[in-house]
Amino acid sequence: MTTATDTTVDLTRPDVHLHIGTDRRADGSAGVYEHVNPATGKVDKIIPLAGPAEVDRAVEIAHEAYKSWRTTSPAERRRLLLRLADLIEANADEFNRRGAMDNGTPRSVVANLTGKSIEWTRYYAGWADKISAEVTSTLTADGEFGYTLRQPYGVIGIIITWNGPLISLAMKIPAALAAGNTVVVKPSELTPFSGELFAELVAEAGIPPGVVNILPGDAAAGAALVSHPKVQKVSFTGGPVTARKILAACAEDMKPAVLELGGKSANIVFEDADLDAACGLGTMMSVGAMSGQGCAFPTRMLVQDSVYEEVLARVTAIAESITIGDPFSPTTMAGPVVNQAAHERILGVIAEAKAAGARLVSGGNARALAGELAGGFFIEPTVFAEVDPYSGLAQNEVFGPVLAITKFSTEEEAIEIANATRYGLSGYIQTKDLKRGLRVAEAMITGEVLINGASNLPVNRPFGGVGLSGVGKEGGFGGIDEFLRLKGIGIA
Structure with a gap:
């Protein structure tokens, strides 16, 4: 980092x-x-x-x-x-x-x-x-x-x-x-x-x-x-x-x-996915570009067990490579969160997740910078693994640079976990099997589903959620x- x-x-x-x-x-x-x-x-x-x-x-x-x-x-x-x-x-x-x-x-x-x-x-x-x-x-x-x-x-x-x-x-x-x-x-x-x-x-x-x-x-x-x-x-x-x-x-x-x-969107990564694309999308959107402050971001990553460890290693490496700092610097990839209240709230969510048993694999702290930025509201890109899908971290919108990763075994289990939330804004599916992608997209209870890293906010596609979204x-x-x-x- x-x-x-x-x-x-x-x-x-x-x-x-x-x-x-x-x-x-x-x-x-x-x-x-x-x-x-x-x-x-x-x-x-x-x-x-x-x-x-x-x-x-x-x-x-x-x-x-x-x-x-x-x-x-x-x-x-x-x-x-x-x-x-x-x-x-x-x-x-x-x-x-x-x-x-x-x-x-x-x-x-x-x-x-x-x-x-x-x-x-x-x-x-x-x-x-x-x-x-x-x-x-x-x-x-x-x-x-x-x-x-x-x-x-x-x-x-x-x-x-x-x-x-x-x-x-x-x-x-x-x-x-x-x-x-x-x-x-x-x-x-x-x-x-x-x-x-x-x-x-x-x-x-x-x-x-x-x-x-x-x-x-x-x-x-x-x-x-x-x-x-x-x-x-x-x-x-x-x-x-x-x-x-x-x-x-x-x-x-x-x-x-x-x-x-808001949203608590699931990014389902199947074992046949393009892991470069899947991990890059899931990490940069959830803890990078806007410091996790986006309603449609894939802040829950559900990973099939056969590729779980590989995905975890890739996501961790990407999160730790993110450059944090001055929003006006061309090399900055992640800036501060919006204000002191958000800063304190997000750090509180991280502390609660650790206390609840989620495994912190990267980040988790305020980021202290120097010079004019010493008083800024910076937080390290944070990744948790072994997240209970029914825990507070998996169920509640953080609106900060925090990614929750959960393991699944079968397609049916992935769908069940993805839908086990009051939110329903976006869903993400990573797979090379088009039939499976379409099948899972139909089953997800969300306002939109993006298969294999489809772009966000194209003007000709309706955007809006269901449930608490x-x-x-x-x-x-x-x-x-x-x-x-x-x-x-x-x-x-």
Whole structure:
């Protein structure tokens, strides 16, 4: 395990505002948040926070903007969204920099998410003039002609989490706008810098004022947004604790919600798998690139007994080769976790797993770095073996650089272990036997299954979980259909 030097630490931070209609406010009624650079542990910017008053104002403005945006021609909505995609691409380097500022994800890793954000924006721009419905009947006993309409909801309340601030915006806003809705967005106060640039580019693209409103805030701002009577639907990315509160608030008005939540995804490695690919994927996604802070990552590795020791040796070697350090260094593969609370929580999970009998084979400690990074929230990539599949480590989302490895003997046992969780976001299967891969994919209780290291977040494939991993889809037609109401019409 190596450490990247701290000679490239970037300490500059842009100002953050509340973007409400044509207003660009430097303060909010909920006070301020002291943003901490997770790589140094030091406050690096004071962030204004929206309160219920600003949320109410933003929703009212979005409601007014909806009246004209919904009647804007699909071709014009497409043109504006394509312009936004072009601007994101032109500012890709700056988004990569801001992503590293936001949460400490290495700049090189952020670049991949920025590229996906451009793809998502262009993809949904293309849907704007392709939304159609169907004829349901042309001749019935009473002579009725029936057809359907897909219509926008109105104002969509969007709340995003901190681990992918730009990609979370791109997975929601373009689809909502292409469908004819307007949005009020509450980014996490932990990661405000990418949202600031996104809001600036929305205006530069020529999207009318009030169509997109972005205002960082805390939990109170999120609650005000969800419960606002003029918010017609909620799209949320985050954890199940907050999701339950959102569902309770939405239930008051029978308001629908899309909930993209966490995961405890299994990566099933069969004895005939390409072990280079299987171990590389499973290790880098679970304890490397984003320090394990991803909802769909394969944080449980289930390994067939005949290759168990070989896989364990390979995974350990990969984990110990990961370079930890400054998110702005091109050699860094893993940065810090998001804040001190996460740092303490993850180390607590590691201690509990050791006490419960899981065998620690690599990592397991805070990573002490030098210089400007001495106060950063770094944790060693951590690998546990002989993990009881029903233990806390195997059942609960860690959201940190911790991989749990469990042995299995048969295909049936692997499926049983994989499905023995309340989560159901992603599943991974490593095998050269296509029939087995398809068989196991059908049996896994998840929103998606990736066979042999298939890529994550392709824009044309629906993404979203079952169970504790949430409800609803992002990506593909399902992603835009979430922002459309289906209406039936009959003509006698």
